[in-house]
Structure formats: structure tokens, C-alpha cells
Amino acid sequence: MNICITSIGSATAINLIKLLKAQTKHEVSIIGLDCNTFGYTSGSLLVDKFVRSPLALEESYINFIEDLIVKEKIDLLIPIHDFEIFRLSQHKLDIQMIIPNQTTIDLFRDKFISAVSMQEIGITVPPMIIRGESIGSDIEKVIVRERIGVGSTGIRILNVDEYFKVSEDMDEDKEFAQGFITGDEYTVDVFSDKEGLPKLIIPRIRLEVKAGVATKIRIVHHTELIKMTEKILTKYPIPGFCNVQFIVNEKGIYFIELNPRYGGMSISSSLASVNIMELFIDHFVNCEPLSDYNEYMKLVKWNSVVTRYYEEKIFYE
Incomplete structure (x- = not known):
């Protein structure tokens, strides 16, 4: 193969x-x-x-x-x-x-449209800031994000006064603004069957980040995050891999973005459960049926900590 x-x-x-x-x-x-x-x-x-x-x-x-x-x-x-x-x-x-249909990719590729879509199905997102409208007194900082971007590319974190100074020059076709929130950063790794029905939903919390990359995470059985992810994928089924990012603080759970692909640290969820590529080939290539969601979730080693290290390779020209 x-x-x-x-x-x-x-x-x-x-x-x-x-x-x-x-x-x-x-x-x-x-x-x-x-x-x-x-x-x-x-x-x-x-x-x-x-x-x-x-x-x-x-x-x-x-x-x-x-x-x-x-x-x-x-x-x-x-x-x-x-x-x-x-x-x-x-x-x-x-x-x-195995990738989602073009409509789903377009929706989650545009972070502004995906945030609005989440609000429409009852998922909380950081407060959306509309140019020209007043900003709530509880918002101390504003995050300006590229509508279409990867990772932290193009992100600006501004205080409210700074935002008002630059907002008139913002290109709303390319950027949008939200209230800046802090809290624990979670990523939820998902593996779904051909119909987009989840078979594994595994939240992980960032414990250590270096240069914007997670180097230490913990696998966490966060019931609310699992339910919220199920709700999103019921509305927008995604076959194969995806990962959903949230921020959790004392006020609630906030959707940040969904990536319709395997994540940079998603291997941690496989290490703490089952080799996802074996299941992937079984189902998507060999057309074998997958077991029940609950059976796979029983395999997850909750509370595991996964750390990352670097390994070098040498090439002789």
C-alpha cells in the first residue's frame, strides 16, 4: 500500500x-x-x-x-x-x-465566518467587536486576527485605545476583532468515520509552550469540551481527522477555531489511546467497519502527560 x-x-x-x-x-x-x-x-x-x-x-x-x-x-x-x-x-x-467537502473547508478556513457560525448553534466565542460600535467595559484588550491564516500569523493584541486608533484602517475582508480572553488552552483531537461520526474525542491541555509550539500536554477527560465538540461536529460532520481549539476560564468555554486536519501535537492523543493510522487504514482504505465510540473511548489513558523532544538527522551530500 x-x-x-x-x-x-x-x-x-x-x-x-x-x-x-x-x-x-x-x-x-x-x-x-x-x-x-x-x-x-x-x-x-x-x-x-x-x-x-x-x-x-x-x-x-x-x-x-x-x-x-x-x-x-x-x-x-x-x-x-x-x-x-x-x-x-x-x-x-x-x-x-480524506478531507471535508469544500463548503466545510471554506467555512472553517475563514475564522470570522466560523466564529459567527458557532454563535448561531449556541457555542460561545470571544466577544465579536464590530467597528464603529461601543466596546463592553469588561473588555480590556482586543485581539485582531486574520480571517484566513495559520496559527498565530498576523495576530495583534491591543488595548482598547490602540484598537480605536487602528480600527478605521482595518480591512474587514481580511481582519476581524474580538475581545482578548485568557485562560487554559485546550485542543480537542477528533477521529471520525466516513460519515463524520466521531469515534474518538480527546481533549488535551497545554502545559508548556515554546516558540508557540506545545511541548508538554495533559490528556484530560473534560466532559463539557467533549459535549461541545460533539455539538459542532453534529452540525458540521468531518470525516477523518480534525482538531478544535478552545480557551477555558472561570467565565466559561470559548471556541477559538477548528482545523479540518491532523494537528501538530495530535500524536499525543494517539499515544494515549490507539494508533490512529491503523484505524484510519482499516476504515478508509480497507472499508472495514469501526467499533462503537464508547469502546474506543475506553482505551484512552486519561490524565496522561505527553512531552516532546527533538531528534536530529544527518544527510551527507
């Missing part, structure tokens, strides 16, 4: 490579794609075959993927980067590729 993973320079892709190599049920050959040349990213040294690819924003990207599927006899394509998923969702490829 030939499985192709994109953006193998990312921690997300390397984690999936680890899980694929750790599972013993399926014989897998991993083809890795990246815009770097061979040896200039660790992921290229971890796969069975490396192919240099154009960037997803390049015109040639889709044709490159289509040709690769035929040439390498790819059975499953796993796109990693948000923009790759967006580009691929716009084209019907003759390949097994």
Missing part, C-alpha cells in the same frame, strides 16, 4: 510517519512530498521515497499531484498544510483523500 504525505518538513507530517511505521497490521510504503530538496528536511530521510513538489500556491501543483498519483500508484493521499487541503478540495482527484 502506497501512502503519500505532503509537507513532510512539518512536525505534523513527521508524527504521521511515526504512527505509520509503528503500526504493524498493514504493509505500507510512505512517499513524502516537500518543496525542499532531499536531505534538507528531516522528513525526507524518514520516508521510503521522497519526491520534491511545487508549493500548493503554484499553478503546476494540481497537475503535479495528478501525475504523481499515477506514476507512484498512490493508494492514499494525506495533505498536511491548510492551503494544500484548500487547493485539493477544489479539484476532484482520482485518489482516496
